Amino acid sequence: MKKIHLLILQAFIRPFLVTFSIVMFVLLMLFLFKYIDDLIGKGLEWYTILELLGYQCVVQLTMALPLSMLLSSIMTFGNLGESYELVAIKAAGVSLRNAMTPLFVLVAIFAGGAFIFSDYTLPVVNLKMGTMLLDIRNQKADFLIKPGVFNNSIPGYSIRAKSKSEDGTILYDLVIYNHTSTSKATNVLIAKEGYMHNSEDNEYMVLQLRDGVQYEDSRVKNANRYDERQQFTRFRFKESTQKFSMESFGAQKTDASLFKSHHQMLNLKQLKHYSDSNHIQLDSIGHVIAEDSKRHINYFTSYYNQKRDSLKNTLVASGDYALPDFSLHTNSNSEKRSVLTNAMNQANYVKDVATNRSQEYKLYTEKDIRYDIEWHRKFTLAASCLLLFGIGAPLGAIIRKGGLGLPVVMAIVFFLIYHVIFTIAEKAARDGSMQPFFGMWMAIIVLTPLAIFLTYKSTSDSALFDVDQYKIKAQKLAKVVKEKWEKYNKKKKATPPNHSPSV
Numbered sequence: 001m002k003k004i005h006l007l008i009l010q011a012f013i014r015p016f017l018v019t020f021s022i023v024m025f026v027l028l029m030l031f032l033f034k035y036i037d038d039l040i041g042k043g044l045e046w047y048t049i050l051e052l053l054g055y056q057c058v059v060q061l062t063m064a065l066p067l068s069m070l071l072s073s074i075m076t077f078g079n080l081g082e083s084y085e086l087v088a089i090k091a092a093g094v095s096l097r098n099a100m101t102p103l104f105v106l107v108a109i110f111a112g113g114a115f116i117f118s119d120y121t122l123p124v125v126n127l128k129m130g131t132m133l134l135d136i137r138n139q140k141a142d143f144l145i146k147p148g149v150f151n152n153s154i155p156g157y158s159i160r161a162k163s164k165s166e167d168g169t170i171l172y173d174l175v176i177y178n179h180t181s182t183s184k185a186t187n188v189l190i191a192k193e194g195y196m197h198n199s200e201d202n203e204y205m206v207l208q209l210r211d212g213v214q215y216e217d218s219r220v221k222n223a224n225r226y227d228e229r230q231q232f233t234r235f236r237f238k239e240s241t242q243k244f245s246m247e248s249f250g251a252q253k254t255d256a257s258l259f260k261s262h263h264q265m266l267n268l269k270q271l272k273h274y275s276d277s278n279h280i281q282l283d284s285i286g287h288v289i290a291e292d293s294k295r296h297i298n299y300f301t302s303y304y305n306q307k308r309d310s311l312k313n314t315l316v317a318s319g320d321y322a323l324p325d326f327s328l329h330t331n332s333n334s335e336k337r338s339v340l341t342n343a344m345n346q347a348n349y350v351k352d353v354a355t356n357r358s359q360e361y362k363l364y365t366e367k368d369i370r371y372d373i374e375w376h377r378k379f380t381l382a383a384s385c386l387l388l389f390g391i392g393a394p395l396g397a398i399i400r401k402g403g404l405g406l407p408v409v410m411a412i413v414f415f416l417i418y419h420v421i422f423t424i425a426e427k428a429a430r431d432g433s434m435q436p437f438f439g440m441w442m443a444i445i446v447l448t449p450l451a452i453f454l455t456y457k458s459t460s461d462s463a464l465f466d467v468d469q470y471k472i473k474a475q476k477l478a479k480v481v482k483e484k485w486e487k488y489n490k491k492k493k494a495t496p497p498n499h500s501p502s503v
Contacts, residue, residue: 004094005102011080012103016072023068027060028053039136052136055129058121062381065114066418069107070388071411076103077396078407086397096459100393107389111382118378119267127265145171145196154205154244156180161194169196174209176242189214191240199243207242214240266371268378275371278364285361289354365432372436373429380422380440387444388418390451394458418443 031053032039039049080086089099145151150160157180162173171194178187191212199206214235266274391414399406422443429439438445 004089008099009102012076015075019071020068023064027064031056052132055125058125066384066388067415069385070392070415073389073392074396074407074411077393078399078401081397081400111385114385115382118381123265123267187216205244209240212237271371271375278368282364285357289357376436376440383444387447387451394454397458418447421446
């Protein structure tokens with residue numbers, strides 16, 4: 001028994017590692033194709049790109065792990081079935097369910113690790129990758145100074161270098177126009193060589209210049225009259241340093257704390273905390289709307305109750321104890337108009353208050369949906385690994401084909417079914433047309449009966465995907481149809497036509 005379990009585990013591990021590597025490579029290529037415009041021409045260091053790809057690998061585990069689990073399980077049992085090893089295992093008295101037991105334990109360990117990963121590791125990686133990708137997107141593509149071209153990336157400066165070194169840090173024959181103090185190009189700096197690097201805090205770009213001269217306009221600023229004694233100053237230097245703020249490049253790092261409250265950056269404990277706080281805000285807004293509406297309605301009612309009581313006291317004082325009808329039918333036109341106008345004003349005010357508050361209420365409702373969806377996502381990753389293995393293992397035992405041919409096709413088909421159902425249901429949950437629970441678990445609920453059905457068929461040695469079997473059944477069906485058609489034609493020929501007597 002132990003040798004059989006070890007054999008199946010060895011047969012599963014190798015395809016799993018191969019398929020996981022292939023799926024991860026394909027997903028990384030899709031990521032690069034999507035963000036290639038944001039990465040090219042930014043002057044990024046190689047380790048920065050590797051760091052970003054590392055974060056993306058961790059993020060893509062949520063899709064790569066279930067897909068590789070499905071594909072490797074189909075390949076494993078397909079290879080065992082094609083080489084008749086499953087037949088030998090069953091002949092030894094070991095059922096397919098017992099043979100799958102070690103893999104179920106291994107996949108359960110993977111599922112538990114996936115849950116811990118999605119709860120603790122994934123939020124941190126999402127936070128770091130989100131801030132890093134935002135910094136790269138905001139960084140200007142024209143940060144690098146191109147030879148022979150004026151660069152205006154730094155506000156107030158125009159920089160041109162005739163040539164530069166291979167690493168781009170040393171610029172030759174520099175010309176720098178300073179427009180910060182005046183709109184005219186009267187402040188010019190020329191240098192033979194300049195070494196470019198960042199400051200220690202990465203807040204400034206430092207340009208160390210050598211063998212140069214600076215021309216500066218020394219006229220009085222804002223002078224509206226012509227001065228024939230205007231002066232220009234010229235400075236010659238052997239070495240000089242110019243500092244440029246890095247804010248204009250968008251190269252400063254974004255504060256990660258700005259995104260810590262985002263639903264994708266939270267674990268289960270934090271999601272519960274933010275969800276409870278969000279519920280408090282929803283209850284507070286609803287209470288404010290109700291109290292505000294009630295206050296105006298009570299004011300409107302009390303105003304006319306006071307008017308009624310005042311009129312009643314006046315009638316009693318005059319000796320007339322009959323209280324007149326206060327309906328609009330008995331009031332004068334001016335009183336009717338006053339009552340209706342006041343009522344309309346109060347109703348419009350209450351409507352405006354409710355409309356303004358409803359936008360805020362809708363915002364908190366959408367946040368509450370996002371928190372619920374992300375809470376369920378922590379569990380669906382582990383459940384999807386178990387589900388897709390439950391589909392792939394019996395499916396491989398049924399089709400009995402190994403390699404990268406039919407198993408890959410079947411895996412892609414079933415994964416697309418799972419992914420389409422999951423995406424549509426999640427979108428419906430985000431829109432509020434479906435409960436977050438059903439939106440996140442719909443694919444698992446729909447495909448679980450399929451996994452049970454395939455497991456039953458595989459344990460009963462069903463040839464569910466045997467093409468020859470369906471071909472034989474089709475031939476039998478065609479033969480039966482042909483025989484019935486021939487019998488019908490013979491019966492039709494044997495029956496004489498019914499001629500009506502002539503008159």
